[in-house]
Amino acid sequence: MEVLLMFSLIVVFIAATCPLVAAEPPAGDFYVSLAGNDTWSGTLAAPNAAANDGPFATLGRAQQAVREARGAALERAVTVLIRGGVYELAEPLRFGPQDSGAENAPVTYAAYPGEMPVFSGGSAITGWKKGEGELWTAVVPEVKAGNWYFHQLFVNGQRRTRARTPNEGYLRIAGTLVPLIRDRSKATPEMRLGFRYAEGDVERWDELDDVNVVLYHSWTASLHWIKELNEKERTVRFTNATGWPVGWWEGNERYHLENYREALDQPGEWYLERKTGTLYYWPLPGEDMTKAQVVAPRLTRLVEIQGEAELGLQIAHLLLRGLSFQNADWQSAKDAVLDGQAAVHTRAAVVANGARNVAFENCEIAHVGEYGLILGEGCKDNRVVHCHLHDLGAGGVRVGETALPQEPERQAERNVVDNCFIHDGGHVFRAGIGVWIGRSSYNTVSHNEICDFYYSGCSVGWSWGYAATTANHNLFEYNHIHDLGKGVLSDMGGIYSLGVSPESVERFNVIHDVSSYSYGGWGLYTDEGSSGMLLEKNVAYNTKSGGFHQHYGQNNVVRNNIFGFAVEDNVKSSRGDLPNTLTFERNLVLTNNHEPVGGKLDADRFKLDSNLYWDISGDEPEFLGMDFAEWQAKGKDVHGVVADPLFVDAQNHDFRLKEGSPALKLGFEPFDLSAGGLYGEPEWVEAPRKTAREPFAFPPTAGAEPIADDFEATAAGQPAANARTNGEENEASIRVTDETAASGKHSLKFTDAPGLSREWQPHLYYQCKFARGTVRASYDLRVEAGALGWNEWRDASNPYRVGPSIRVEKSGDLTAGGKTLMNVPAGKWVHFEFVCPVGKAAAGTYDLTVTLEGGQPCKFEQLPFGHKEFRRLQWFGFISLATDTAVFYLDNLKLEAAK
Numbered sequence: 001m002e003v004l005l006m007f008s009l010i011v012v013f014i015a016a017t018c019p020l021v022a023a024e025p026p027a028g029d030f031y032v033s034l035a036g037n038d039t040w041s042g043t044l045a046a047p048n049a050a051a052n053d054g055p056f057a058t059l060g061r062a063q064q065a066v067r068e069a070r071g072a073a074l075e076r077a078v079t080v081l082i083r084g085g086v087y088e089l090a091e092p093l094r095f096g097p098q099d100s101g102a103e104n105a106p107v108t109y110a111a112y113p114g115e116m117p118v119f120s121g122g123s124a125i126t127g128w129k130k131g132e133g134e135l136w137t138a139v140v141p142e143v144k145a146g147n148w149y150f151h152q153l154f155v156n157g158q159r160r161t162r163a164r165t166p167n168e169g170y171l172r173i174a175g176t177l178v179p180l181i182r183d184r185s186k187a188t189p190e191m192r193l194g195f196r197y198a199e200g201d202v203e204r205w206d207e208l209d210d211v212n213v214v215l216y217h218s219w220t221a222s223l224h225w226i227k228e229l230n231e232k233e234r235t236v237r238f239t240n241a242t243g244w245p246v247g248w249w250e251g252n253e254r255y256h257l258e259n260y261r262e263a264l265d266q267p268g269e270w271y272l273e274r275k276t277g278t279l280y281y282w283p284l285p286g287e288d289m290t291k292a293q294v295v296a297p298r299l300t301r302l303v304e305i306q307g308e309a310e311l312g313l314q315i316a317h318l319l320l321r322g323l324s325f326q327n328a329d330w331q332s333a334k335d336a337v338l339d340g341q342a343a344v345h346t347r348a349a350v351v352a353n354g355a356r357n358v359a360f361e362n363c364e365i366a367h368v369g370e371y372g373l374i375l376g377e378g379c380k381d382n383r384v385v386h387c388h389l390h391d392l393g394a395g396g397v398r399v400g401e402t403a404l405p406q407e408p409e410r411q412a413e414r415n416v417v418d419n420c421f422i423h424d425g426g427h428v429f430r431a432g433i434g435v436w437i438g439r440s441s442y443n444t445v446s447h448n449e450i451c452d453f454y455y456s457g458c459s460v461g462w463s464w465g466y467a468a469t470t471a472n473h474n475l476f477e478y479n480h481i482h483d484l485g486k487g488v489l490s491d492m493g494g495i496y497s498l499g500v501s502p503e504s505v506e507r508f509n510v511i512h513d514v515s516s517y518s519y520g521g522w523g524l525y526t527d528e529g530s531s532g533m534l535l536e537k538n539v540a541y542n543t544k545s546g547g548f549h550q551h552y553g554q555n556n557v558v559r560n561n562i563f564g565f566a567v568e569d570n571v572k573s574s575r576g577d578l579p580n581t582l583t584f585e586r587n588l589v590l591t592n593n594h595e596p597v598g599g600k601l602d603a604d605r606f607k608l609d610s611n612l613y614w615d616i617s618g619d620e621p622e623f624l625g626m627d628f629a630e631w632q633a634k635g636k637d638v639h640g641v642v643a644d645p646l647f648v649d650a651q652n653h654d655f656r657l658k659e660g661s662p663a664l665k666l667g668f669e670p671f672d673l674s675a676g677g678l679y680g681e682p683e684w685v686e687a688p689r690k691t692a693r694e695p696f697a698f699p700p701t702a703g704a705e706p707i708a709d710d711f712e713a714t715a716a717g718q719p720a721a722n723a724r725t726n727g728e729e730n731e732a733s734i735r736v737t738d739e740t741a742a743s744g745k746h747s748l749k750f751t752d753a754p755g756l757s758r759e760w761q762p763h764l765y766y767q768c769k770f771a772r773g774t775v776r777a778s779y780d781l782r783v784e785a786g787a788l789g790w791n792e793w794r795d796a797s798n799p800y801r802v803g804p805s806i807r808v809e810k811s812g813d814l815t816a817g818g819k820t821l822m823n824v825p826a827g828k829w830v831h832f833e834f835v836c837p838v839g840k841a842a843a844g845t846y847d848l849t850v851t852l853e854g855g856q857p858c859k860f861e862q863l864p865f866g867h868k869e870f871r872r873l874q875w876f877g878f879i880s881l882a883t884d885t886a887v888f889y890l891d892n893l894k895l896e897a898a899k
Contacts, residue, residue, distance in 0.1 A: 026113050028081035029069070030062045031055035035083070045081065045112070055083065059093060059109065059119075066107055067098050077101065079108045082323065084115030092301045093119060097308065101317035103357070111322030111362075121299030121349070122154070122327030122367075125279060128289045134282050135264070136289045140296075144277025150296040150329055151259075151428070152393070153270050153279075154367050155287065159391050159427060163263035163271040170216065170254035172719070174198045175729045176247045177235060180757035184245075191245035194228075194237035195253070202236050204229055205260040207274055214430075215339075216254040217244045218518070219455060219491040221430035222339030223332075243339035249490075249518075251726035251762065252719060297329035300369065301347070307354020309378025309409045314356040321361040325350055330369030330393050330428055342436050342459055343394040343429035344402050346370035354378040362386045369393035369428055377401055379412045386680065387420045388687075395432030395453065396422035400440025402462050404470050411470065412440040419447045419678055421687055426454040430489055433496075434481070438462040439470045447478045449677050449688045454488040456496040456525075457481035457511070463499030465529040466554075466579070472532075474504040480677035480688075481511045485544070486696045490516040493525025493549070494540060502532035510676045511540040511547075512653070515698055518724075523547040523563065531555055537671045539655055541565045542698060546572055546598070547589075552580040559583070560669055562655050564590035568769070568796070569598025576600040577799075584608045586668050588645050588655075591615045594622050595771060599797060602626075602634060610666045611640045616650065622771060622839050625871025641666065706896035707766050707876070711736050711746040720748050720764060727761025730754075731885070734764045742780035742829045742891040749889050752787065752882040760790075765877030766895070770838050774898040775873055777834040780891040783808045785826040787886035792866070793836070794875035802866025803873060804836055804846045810882070814850065817864040821850070828853045829891070835898070836873070844868045 030042040036055035037047075042065050047054035056062045062080045069078060078101065101107035111117050131137040142148040153160045165171070175196040181187050195215075205211060213224040213236065224238040247253050257263065261280070264271045270281040279296075283289055302325045307314040328349035332338055338345060348371035352358060355375065359382065365372035372389040375382055375398070389396045397420075400412040417435055425432045434450035437443050437460040450457045458481065461471040481494040494511030497504070511523040523540025526533060530553040539562045540547035547563025550556060552575040563570050570589050573582060580600075589596040589611060596613045600606070602624050613628070615621045620642055623631035628642045646658040657663060657670055664670075678685045709720065714736045719725045725734045730753045737749040750762065783789050788810050793803040806816045814821045824830045830853065836846035845862040852858075876895055880886065 026081060028079045030065050030080045032059050032062050032080060033083035034085040063099060075105055077105045079110060081110055081112045082117040083112045084117055086118045086120050088120050088123060089299060089302065092299060093303045095305045095315055095318060097313040097315050099318060100315050103317060106317040106319050108319040108321060116324060118324040118326055119302060120327045121302045122295040122297040125294040125296050136281050136283060138279045140277045140279055143272065143274060148298065149274060150272065152297055152329055152369055154295045154327060156293055159367060161269045162258050163260065163269045164256055164258035165263045166256065167266055170256055171201050172252040172254060173247065174234065179729055179755055180245060180247050182757060187245055189241065192241040194235060195246045196235050199234060202229065204231065205262055210274055211260045212258050214256050215242060215246065218249045219431060219489055220339050220341055221489065225334045239334040241337055243337060247729065251728045295327055297327045300329050300331050301349060301351060302328050303350040305352035305355050305358060307378060309354035310407060314354050315358065316356040318358045319361065320363055324364040326367045328368040341431060342433045343431040346394045346429050348372060348374040348398065352376060352379055355382055356380045357382065359383040359385065360387055364388045367391045371395050371398050371432065374398045375412060375415050377405055377412065378410045379415060381414045383416045384420060385418050389420065389422045390424045392425035392432060393428035395425050395436060396434045398436045399443055400438035402438050404439040414442045416444045417448060419680065421449045421678060423450065423452045430454045433459045437471065437474055441470060441472045441474060444475045445479060447677065447679055450479060450481045451483045452693055453484050454486055456492045457484050457494045459496045460504060461498040461501045466500060469500045471499060472502045472504060474501065476506045477508045478676040479509045481509060483513045483693065485515045485521050487515055487517050490518045491520035492516055493522045496525045496527060497530040497533060498527045499529045500531045504533045506535045507537050508671060508676055509538045510673065512542045513698060514543045516544050519545060521545045522549040526550045526553045526556055529553055536560045539673060541653060544568065546570050550582055551575060552578045554579055554581045557583045559585045559587065562588045564650065565592055570596050572597060572599035573601055573606060574599045576603055580605060582606045585610050586666055587611045588663055588668065589613045590650055591621055594619060596621045597623055608636045609639050611637050612645055612663050612666060613642050614644055625839055625842060627840060705768065707768060708894045710744055710892050711748050712744045716746065723764050723766050725764050727756065727763055729756060732756055732762045734762050740782065740889055747889045747891040749887060750880045752880040752886040754884050759881060759883060760879050763877055763879040765875050768873060768876055768895065770873040770897060772839040773841060775836045775838055776898045777895045778832060779893040780829050780831050782829045782889040783824065783826060784887045786810055786882065787888040788881040789888040790879040790881050792877055793873050795870060795872045796874040801870040803870035804834055805866045821860050822858060824852065838873055839871055842871050
């Protein structure tokens with residue numbers, strides 16, 4: 001399995017650079033060993049024959065000896081070698097200014113050659129007994145006594161799942177506690193303190209105040225405890241608020257529950273009962289609980305490196321080499337907000353502040369509840385090199401802070417994260433990031449392998465819009481970043497930037513397999529206000545939303561990159577209403593969906609030139625509904641081409657260019673695609689390829705996939721399958737019903753209600769991608785008296801463009817394009833058929849045929865689009881616009897490309 005494999009690999013890495021057998025003990029000034037004694041001299045690598053001298057037993061005693069030696073005017077380097085084994089920590093290892101070395105005389109704490117010392121913040125759980133059914137139990141007296149409670153468990157070096165429901169996927173809220181107010185300045189606390197649940201989803205379990213609720217928003221997920229459960233009203237209230245109002249991003253927002261006895265229902269799950277101190281565990285197949293090594297964490301912090309930068313008292317010239325730090329928990333006050341971008345509300349197992357010229361080399365940080373490492377306030381010129389961070393509750397490495405200290409000595413800068421394998425994060429706090437740089441400058445993130453997170457791989461900057469910033473001159477190069485998002489969170493990038501970031505550079509990075517839950521799974525993502533950046537010679541492919549996206553920013557240059565195989569638009573910028581400029585040149589854009597560009601890239605403010613575009617079908621791509629000649633006529637890519645770039649094997653992601661590639665004539669400069677990622681010993685370089693990961697089905701390329709639903713396969717009372725349902729608050733809902741049907745037994749019932757947060761709630765939509773040819777749509781609609789039903793077709797622009805749009809008014813009048821077409825009777829099924837050209841075929845109009853029950857078809861031709869530039873159907877929705885109790889029904893929906 002992964003963790004055991006990687007632990008053994010680290011031992012191999014150390015052995016590869018250190019002799020396994022030495023004629024004499026390696027040179028160290030002091031030694032630490034599990035066989036040692038703190039009353040000994042600490043100058044021997046092993047106990048002597050007389051057993052009256054040898055190594056120290058603890059690192060703390062070695063620290064004391066080093067301080068004494070340096071206090072005696074020792075001016076040379078000092079090295080402490082630590083023998084292999086597990087050192088169980090009662091408190092964090094602490095280093096302060098008194099532990100500093102000097103530029104030419106550093107202090108080093110290193111693994112004894114060929115051995116692996118592990119500093120563990122956990123304790124073994126023993127005394128396992130066979131329990132009821134498949135369960136095994138162990139009593140932990142300190143838990144029963146109220147002196148210990150843990151949130152994670154590791155068996156044989158692997159994380160185990162705290163009992164949760166559902167085991168996979170999500171539950172869905174049934175509504176909000178109070179009507180949702182979209183103006184956040186007017187939001188009430190109640191909007192962030194709970195939700196209504198569906199019958200049977202939440203119950204009054206024992207130790208209910210230990211149950212955690214995890215809510216999934218957009219780019220964040222929040223963690224909560226239950227304060228109050230009202231079973232009559234089916235409401236749950238939290239002790240701690242969310243960051244975003246519940247239901248803001250989805251009316252039926254996702255959540256899961258964990259940490260209650262009834263949820264322990266499959267192998268690999270565990271539950272800790274506080275009142276009895278009983279730990280329950282369901283072993284995986286083949287696990288022998290009489291031999292298993294079970295560890296629970298006691299500490300949240302394993303290492304503290306603490307200087308006092310404001311006083312000029314840094315800890316400097318300290319080197320930690322070949323050490324492993326494992327088993328740290330997460331803890332929080334139950335009223336704390338545990339919801340934030342990049343999970344920045346969390347801390348880390350290893351934390352440094354006021355550190356200068358401190359290095360972590362060939363170290364491991366694993367099995368932790370929050371971030372692995374923070375280089376925080378006042379950290380300058382530090383290095384994290386050849387380290388392995390994995391099995392992380394949040395993310396990997398954080399550099400800098402969210403707020404900028406005004407004093408220069410307290411600012412973080414010039415730190416390096418190089419040649420590190422950082423992966424397998426977000427186990428507790430889903431928004432954790434591989435490497436995060438906040439308000440910090442002149443840092444380098446290079447040659448890292450970063451993968452298997454639910455949010456972004458790397459992030460830089462921490463100011464929104466064009467506010468003043470201190471994140472500049474940061475460099476991201478030669479990183480291999482992949483397998484992100486996995487359909488859990490949204491609005492992410494392989495490398496994500498936020499705010500003005502002058503002279504920051506992203507180059508020679510390879511990014512792939514970025515898949516968001518809804519929108520926003522990009523390769524390179526310049527978010528709000530990102531400005532003054534250079535993005536060049538990167539490769540991004542297999543992304544859900546595109547290889548590159550600029551939300552808005554200024555003076556960014558994107559050149560000489562390769563973007564390929566996005567599910568949606570390959571490159572885009574989404575805002576046209578704010579200062580937003582971009583130079584996009586000499587890039588190669590490869591598609592398999594005919595959609596190389598999207599959003600607002602046709603605006604004059606964007607300079608696109610000398611780019612090459614190609615669709616693997618051989619058909620000419622479409623440029624926001626235009627052919628390439630029309631695109632060039634708008635001043636875009638005047639020197640660009642649509643041509644086969646002659647990649648060696650693009651289908652298998654070999655993007656080297658063959659001789660004679662037309663890209664070379666555009667000034668494209670080939671670059672070494674194999675230079676990214678880890679370097680060094682073969683075992684280290686190959687480690688990522690040997691790491692097992694859970695399979696994830698990447699979404700298919702967006703295309704004209706038909707949609708058809710007669711709702712017969714969905715049980716009454718459930719939401720429509722494959723659609724997004726929003727606005728189910730108060731008594732409003734959109735659910736399958738067996739009350740009536742145009743055919744069969746089921747239809748979809750829209751129920752409106754008074755007092756909703758928005759007039760256009762509730763609503764339902766299907767995500768689709770029809771960009772070529774002609775679209776045919778049909779459905780049956782039954783509108784009851786007083787209802788107001790609306791069907792609209794939209795693209796994904798911001799603001800969106802509307803194509804066909806029809807409404808059935810309360811009077812029964814059917815309207816389109818501001819005109820009344822006919823009257824439809826209340827309480828009767830009516831059949832609608834649309835024929836709508838899209839893409840290059842779009843002419844600004846569509847045809848509609850309406851057939852009343854028992855009547856003849858009524859045809860309305862050349863009805864106008866809502867927006868004359870509508871070209872692509874990406875959002876197909878139904879909206880209830882009543883402001884009181886009202887009902888309409890939908891049945892036999894079909895949406896397909898005309899043959």
